[in-house]
Amino acid sequence: MRSCREITALVSQALDKPLRLTERLAVAVHLLMCSRCRNFQSQTRFIRKAARRYVDDLPTRLDKKS
Amino acid sequence: MREQTLAAQRPILFRYALLQLRDSTLADDAVQDTLLAALQSPSNFKGNSGLRTWLIGILKHKIADHWRRQGRETTISAFEPVDSHDDDADLDIDAFFIGDGHWNGGPKVWSDPEAALKQQEFWAVYELCHNNLPPKLAKIFMLRELVGLAAEEVCQETGISEANYWVCMHRARLRLRECLELRWFNHAK
Numbered sequence: 701m702r703s704c705r706e707i708t709a710l711v712s713q714a715l716d717k718p719l720r721l722t723e724r725l726a727v728a729v730h731l732l733m734c735s736r737c738r739n740f741q742s743q744t745r746f747i748r749k750a751a752r753r754y755v756d757d758l759p760t761r762l763d764k765k766s
Numbered sequence: 767m768r769e770q771t772l773a774a775q776r777p778i779l780f781r782y783a784l785l786q787l788r789d790s791t792l793a794d795d796a797v798q799d800t801l802l803a804a805l806q807s808p809s810n811f812k813g814n815s816g817l818r819t820w821l822i823g824i825l826k827h828k829i830a831d832h833w834r835r836q837g838r839e840t841t842i843s844a845f846e847p848v849d850s851h852d853d854d855a856d857l858d859i860d861a862f863f864i865g866d867g868h869w870n871g872g873p874k875v876w877s878d879p880e881a882a883l884k885q886q887e888f889w890a891v892y893e894l895c896h897n898n899l900p901p902k903l904a905k906i907f908m909l910r911e912l913v914g915l916a917a918e919e920v921c922q923e924t925g926i927s928e929a930n931y932w933v934c935m936h937r938a939r940l941r942l943r944e945c946l947e948l949r950w951f952n953h954a955k
Contacts, residue, residue, distance in 0.1 A: 703867020705859065712936045716910070716917045739873035744939045746879045747946070751911035753883055754892055755781050759790035761889065 702726050704737050711741045715748060772801050775821050782822060782913045786829055796828040803828075818915075819922060859933070862940050873943060876951040888950060895945035899938055906931065907938040 702710075707730045710723050719727065731738050776797060783793035803824050804811070811820050864870045882888040896904060902924075909920045921931050 703863070704869050704872070705863040705867035708940070709932070709936045712939050713932055716935070735875075736869050736872035739875055740943065743873055743876060743879075743943045743946075746876070747939060747942055748911055750883060750892060751907075752914075754889060755784065755912050757889070758784060762788060762790060 702730060704730075704734060707731075707734070707737050708740050711737065712744060715744060769805070771817070772804055772821075775818055776801070778818065778914050779821060779825055783825060783829060785908065785912055787832065792832065796825060796832065799828045800825040816919070816922075819919065822923070858937055859940065862944070874947065874952060876947065879951070882950060891946065891950045895942050895949065898945055899941055903934055903938040903941070906934045907942070910935065 707727055710719060710727050713719060714724075714727065731741065779797045779800060780793055783796045784790060787793045787796065800821060804821060811817065862870060862872075896907070899907065906920055906924055906926070909915045909923055910917065915923065917928070917931060920926075921928055926934065
């Protein structure tokens with residue numbers, strides 16, 4: 701059984717590269733049982749979205765400031 | 767060097783320049799100059815370092831030129847080589863988990879994160895949380911998630927190993943998540 705610490709590391713890696721089958725299975729099984737790691741997954745996805753939005757909107761915000 | 771091939775690199779180059787110059791007109795100029803330079807001397811592209819890496823190399827010079835004209839030293843910390851001293855990565859991650867690897871505290875449910883994206887105040891908090899990251903993490907996270915470089919390109923740019931990259935991204939996400947939760951989602955407004 702992998703710990704939350706190991707699972708979140710894999711969840712984080714999954715944002716950047718395809719995981720191996722055994723890793724994907726370990727993550728899937730763990731997430732079924734662990735709401736905090738589920739939250740971690742959706743929050744890191746949100747953080748990625750926010751980062752992209754931050755840069756896209758930056759020119760508008762910078763123009764307003766000047 | 768085909769123009770379309772170069773044009774495809776434009777969005778990433780623009781984001782890179784914008785984050786450093788903090789001005790969309792200046793960033794646009796720097797990118798234009800970069801693409802022009804690339805078109806004029808395609809033979810300088812050796813093809814062994816990847817087109818984008820080559821273009822970012824030119825762009826960095828254009829940005830440095832800008833700061834020189836402004837009479838400023840080019841010391842924008844986020845783009846400096848990373849200082850590999852803060853390698854207590856495992857120690858840092860330890861703080862988020864207890865001995866057996868279970869969460870110490872851990873992520874709570876966030877209500878309506880989508881709504882946050884529409885609020886001006888959220889972006890101030892987002893910036894604060896990003897700036898609170900140790901410089902090395904802030905740079906690696908920025909190159910990957912804000913500029914949009916691939917993981918291998920980030921390693922190339924910063925000179926870190928792939929293993930270190932994974933640890934850094936994990937740390938950055940744990941810290942950003944926690945900061946956003948404390949300062950926005952769980953914050954008594």
